[in-house]
Amino acid sequence: MKKIIIFLLIMMNLTSVCAVNETPRYKIIGSSYQQEDIDEMYKVKDQLLLNYKKWVKGVDDVYQVLADHQDDFNAKYYNGLYTIVLGEGKGKSLEGKLQVSYCTSSKEIKKKSWLIKMFS
Numbered sequence: 001m002k003k004i005i006i007f008l009l010i011m012m013n014l015t016s017v018c019a020v021n022e023t024p025r026y027k028i029i030g031s032s033y034q035q036e037d038i039d040e041m042y043k044v045k046d047q048l049l050l051n052y053k054k055w056v057k058g059v060d061d062v063y064q065v066l067a068d069h070q071d072d073f074n075a076k077y078y079n080g081l082y083t084i085v086l087g088e089g090k091g092k093s094l095e096g097k098l099q100v101s102y103c104t105s106s107k108e109i110k111k112k113s114w115l116i117k118m119f120s
Helices: 002-014 035-055 062-068 114-119
Strands: 025-029 075-078 081-085 093-097
Touching (some): 025 035
Parallel strands (some): 025 081
Antiparallel strands (some): 025 093
16 A cells, blocks of 8 residues: 555656646737838737736636627637737738736835845
8 A cells, every 4th residue: 555655646746737827919910011001000009908908907817808809809819819910911910928017116116135234
């Protein structure tokens, strides 16, 4: 019995589960390579990031939020990728991560270290 328990404990330590929680990504494809269309693509990106910050505030399942808001940008959401195609979609593409930083502050952060304070 002890051998079985020891064997199971060793096997549990050798077995690893790769549970990676990836952040959703976005991809915006412009209608052409002209500067007006590129500017439009960046405006859509800025609007998407602002809306995403509002959508996910207080929500646990961000993937469901993106699936629910596909109609807002005429987008498609599949496998964690939120794809927006502008016009015919024959232009530049813009990609990035959809993540919200809750660690923003307008106050200056003072760094303290008890180790440095002890030796100074």
